[in-house]
Amino acid sequence: MGRTFAALAHIETDLREWAERMRVAEEDAARLPDDERRKLFREHRERQQAAADAGRYYREGRPSYLIGLTCGARTRSGKPCGMTALHANGRCIWHGGMSTGPRTPEGRARALENLKLGRLKRGKS
Numbered sequence: 001m002g003r004t005f006a007a008l009a010h011i012e013t014d015l016r017e018w019a020e021r022m023r024v025a026e027e028d029a030a031r032l033p034d035d036e037r038r039k040l041f042r043e044h045r046e047r048q049q050a051a052a053d054a055g056r057y058y059r060e061g062r063p064s065y066l067i068g069l070t071c072g073a074r075t076r077s078g079k080p081c082g083m084t085a086l087h088a089n090g091r092c093i094w095h096g097g098m099s100t101g102p103r104t105p106e107g108r109a110r111a112l113e114n115l116k117l118g119r120l121k122r123g124k125s
């Protein structure tokens with residue numbers, strides 16, 4: 001009986017220390033420059049995606065230190081973009097960057113096939 005309580009007390013202290021470490025880590029993360037936080041954001045979204053791929057029901061929510069993170073891309077007015085709705089790459093719908101085209105051999109073949117079909121339909125060009 002006494003041993004069990006001692007062990008539980010140990011676990012409680014461990015948990016408390018762990019919570020304190022987590023809190024400090026989160027406060028440190030909140031003070032990071034936006035570029036670093038965007039890196040953390042991408043890692044967070046990768047973890048979410050991994051959970052979804054593994055079919056896990058639980059997916060971690062956005063950590064508090066990532067709430068309010070902005071896109072930050074340089075806009076035409078020269079100011080950083082202030083959008084907070086971000087894709088997995090840490091940028092907003094306007095600043096994700098253009099597609100770099102098909103990557104896999106099958107995808108490339110498909111794209112080429114569609115190009116040929118389009119040219120046939122249009123006649124020339």
Ligand SMILES: [Zn+2]
Nearest residue numbers: 071081092095
């Ligand atoms: Zn943006």
